[in-house]
Amino acid sequence: MIDIHDHTTIGEALAAAIAKYGSLSLLAVPANPGRSYLPEGREFSYAEAGQLIDALKTLYQAAGYGVGHRVGLLLESRPEHMLHKLAMNSLGICCVPINPDYKRRELNYLIDHAQLDVIVCLPTRLAAVQESLQDTRTQPGVVTTNTEDYTALTLPPAQRPAQGAVTADTPASILYTSGTTGQPKGCVLSHAYELAAGKWYASHPGYVSVQEGRERLFNPLPLFHVNASILSFYCMLLSGGCQIQTDRFAPSRWWEEVASTRATIVHYLGVIIPLLLKQAPSEWEQRHCVRFGYGAGVEPQLHAAFEARFGFPLIELWGMTEVVRTISDHGADREVGTRSFGKSAPGLEVLVADESGQPVAPGTPGEMLVRYSAQTPRKHFFSEYLDNPEATAKAWEGGWFHTGDVVVQDPDGLLHFMDRRKNIIRRSGENIAAAEVEAVLLSHPKVHQVAVLAAPDDIREEEVLASIVLIPGVEAGTAICQELFAFCQQEMAYYKVPGWWWFTSEIPTTGTQKIQKHRILAAGQNAQTLPNVLDMRARKKR
Incomplete structure (x- = not known):
């Protein structure tokens, strides 16, 4: 296993891993005939990835990028995301992943707040980026990748000089995480943070035990999140393992991809578990070689049923972007069917x-x-x-x-x-700030007052509920609901759009006019119990 200490940078750790594990696989993409890229799948050895990273590093360096620069990556969950990130980090460039589900307003905010120097995006994302740049104060350069040749791109020259040498404290990533103030906060993560997260995971005792040079970790979570791009990836990098990165979670393909790629570890969110249990039995689910699953949010009543059917333990963890050095169940502490997740x-x-x-x-x-x-x-x-x-x-x-x-x-x-x-709605692993959704709805001319809150959901853990007071003269009902739903779809990522809509004459407040959300929907109360509530969950799609 690669030895790290407080002074190691990502570039140094990467070089050591390539030297030690060169012939082993670092990255793998499962085969998927219906996917627009690498339909037959592909594996990148440490040595091959190193060559591509070096070529990208040369391009960034020649264009003048280094410490102090920030580059936005809009590359979805493709392998080039990690190749670019590692090349950038080796030079001290800070990586700012961009959620591909962001709409124009959200992308505008990220570009201006992060003060990006350049955006690297897929050709299919170029139009969306150019639209946003019509509104932003910050005007980064934009370059598209070549899907056939990862190193065939021309970076615009840096507009300011780099700022010194790379250290363990140099920012490696800025990940945007929802907050109660409405706008996402940019969480700055250093080289030391990212490597320590991987080392912590790779060194875990008990059920979560990583074997050097032998693990293949299947991660269905997106690379713009801390789980896939940092926690699991650096665990694999430092231990000679391989990260299997699928484009997105698909219940019907899960077991085929897991089994065919010989995954030994899988990552999950709570929403994944019931969807897999609802799949009809298949030969693929009997052919896997998974030793354990690592994730959060499995419903207690489904925990034992999943383990009995699929034959491996689900290890519950706790972590967040600010500290992905996770707490997790291990050894004799594991309690199946409870919400336990470990000890200090x-x-x-x-x-x-x-x-x-x-x-x-x-x-x-x-x-x-x-x-x-x-x-x-x-x-x-x-x-x-x-x-x-x-x-x-x-x-x-x-x-x-x-x-x-x-x-x-x-x-x-x-x-x-x-x-x-916190006033956060947790839907299928995505953190949604209620205040952000409220701000969008209040910008509609027919909305007088709004309160957004979490409603329990059997599949997605929580769903977005909007309680709305309309302006005088506007009739509540399906027509205005559809209008507001379409409005939100234009302004926000699909998962933030309310799934439940409840039109009311009054939203309860305190004497100081603070909204009392607990009087709209009590803890654990089903949204369907609200009178005349409208269910739009089925229309929430990417």
């Missing part, structure tokens, strides 16, 4: 606290606060929220990072997830 450990200490930051007794719900240690609380955590020192300071109030997640701790230290304190 050296390098990731946990405090369950009340609203004043004081510890609560075992068995009492409280917010989970985390840190590396008392001496170095922020070690291997995110560096900062980009250009938002106030939010960074608030998140670290009292020397602990405030996760916003409510948990219960057993007397023996085992943690159980309860709920989220």
